[in-house]
Amino acid sequence: MDISVTERAEQAGTEGIDANPGKLQRAHCRTRIGQMKDERLLEMRVFKAVVEAGGFTAAANMLGVSQPFVSQSVNALERRLGVQLLHRSTRTQRLTHEGERFLLSCNDILESLEEAEAQVRSSEPSGNLRVSAPHAFGMDQLVAALPGFLSSYPKVCVHFSLSDSNVNLIEDNFDVAVRMGRLQDSSLRSRKLCDLQRIVVASPGYLAAHGTPVTPLGLARHACLTWESPREHLNLWPFMINGRLERVAVQGSFRSTDGTTLFQLCVAGVGIMRLAEHLALPAIRRGDLVPLLPEYQAKDDTAIHVVYLPERQLVPRIRAFIDYFVDVFREPPWQKP
Missing domain, CATH: 1.10.10.10 (Winged helix-like DNA-binding domain superfamily/Winged helix DNA-binding domain)
Structure with a gap:
């Protein structure tokens, strides 16, 4: 040809x-x-x-x-x-x-x-390492820690992909993936990085214009920022009401598949959001967001894991990546003052 x-x-x-x-x-x-x-x-x-x-x-x-x-x-x-x-x-x-x-x-x-x-396997980590991570968590947390990893392992070349879809490690040719929430694929090995709570928040500007909800049921009168498929389950917000866990369905005029977009619109005053704490806590400290309904806060079961194929767990570059980030999140950065 x-x-x-x-x-x-x-x-x-x-x-x-x-x-x-x-x-x-x-x-x-x-x-x-x-x-x-x-x-x-x-x-x-x-x-x-x-x-x-x-x-x-x-x-x-x-x-x-x-x-x-x-x-x-x-x-x-x-x-x-x-x-x-x-x-x-x-x-x-x-x-x-x-x-x-x-x-x-x-x-x-x-x-x-x-x-x-x-x-x-006992040799120095080297070669290409393909990593997949959720978009918002990857941009906000993993990218900040990557320079330290690359400095520690200069012979490793990281191929970093951000996606809120769960990739298939074999079919999509990834070495490791960072996953949020409950793990579905029992064929993979995993190590837990940390737990992650979500906090209901809104900007001071939104609250000044629309008022502050005082109960979870009051959210029905407010614009809430919600998720598109495949994460629509996050639109059922859990609260402790009269000692029982109840889930409240929320609605609004804006939906997205991207957490970073929802976060930015929340800061801009478009609506109320149930936001992952790695984004929420720093924004609250800066005064960009205000926590809502803290007395109804329900403990979240979201955890962050890194997953990998069982037969590749001893490959030096994969082991080095996992060990490095387990250490990074031993004390989650967003919980530090």
Whole structure:
């Protein structure tokens, strides 16, 4: 296929290489070879999981990925090898003769890989580290702590992604993810960073213009800043009323999927918000926000965890990242005076 020098440069993903077609083609080949190796190992792991789990759905549950991802991986493997590895029926999957031979080879290769990784796990952390984190918490807390981590581990290159959606570590190719709230994926390992409370707040300007609610039910007469899907459950605000936990549904004229946006509009006087304390407490100290209904405050069950794949817990750069941030949040920064 005939492609331009510019296209080859973009595909190679390199900087500082002369715009020489030969050099760029070699760089592009090296990139593709690296990707091909990763894909082959991933296909082997998925194929092995299908055999061990006894089916595609069971393998998907074991790996924590979608069933279509498992099917596509095995189909791609069979196309690349040019043979059928599994006899499929509506109820069972059975290895073909070629599948039995390939499974033995997969076991040998993956065991050798694990042995090789074990030999270097005690070495200095280095290499690429892909991290996913919630947008508001990542911007407000993790970014502030990253310079210290990068200074301590100069050979680690962090690829930092902010998203309020829960990424799939395998399918989306992440090493670790920071998660808020209850953990849903039992296939992942986790370490708790800290607990996180939420506080009902409003700006002095909003309260001057609209008055101050004195009970949770009084929120019905106020504009509240609320969440869009998939976080609509946060629009049920918990309060202790007459010794019982009750949840009050709130409404308003502005909704968003982004906590930072809601926070900024709250400070601007648009409405009342139930805000995470890492943003609320500093804003209260500055006088930008005022806490509301403290006598009805209910203890939140939100916790911050870092999650990772079980088989990668001893990789030096992953272990270093987790240990570093566990130490950072041992005493949460927003609780310090």
